[in-house]
Amino acid sequence: MIPLDVNYxxxxxxxxxxxxxxxxxEKIIQPKYKIWKNEEEVRCIKISRDIQGNNNSxxxxxxxxxxxxxxxxxxxxxxxIKKYKSLCKNSDLEHVIFTKMFQKNDxx
Numbered sequence: 110m111i112p113l114d115v116n117y118x119x120x121x122x123x124x125x126x127x128x129x130x131x132x133x134x135e136k137i138i139q140p141k142y143k144i145w146k147n148e149e150e151v152r153c154i155k156i157s158r159d160i161q162g163n164n165n166s167x168x169x170x171x172x173x174x175x176x177x178x179x180x181x182x183x184x185x186x187x188x189x190i191k192k193y194k195s196l197c198k199n200s201d202l203e204h205v206i207f208t209k210m211f212q213k214n215d216x217x
Contacts, residue, residue: 117143153169
């Protein structure tokens, strides 16, 4: 598994899926608009070799202290939020803070 810091940008890079395959990570996976910079997001990329070496499971162990906050999108259902809160409560993740994004009337 490869941890990558998100690259916060003013403008999202253009990308052609058919021509620019070698730039997949830099142009598709890593960038995010600067407005989200306060999240200090890190994305973990799993490649097929990682999954095969993990008995074909996509679930990976991690240090529970590494997860500090979960931010749900504004369209997240209450049932989904409840599910993840419950999973954290029943493990070594009681310290995790949960928040949810809301969309203002002006669309921001």
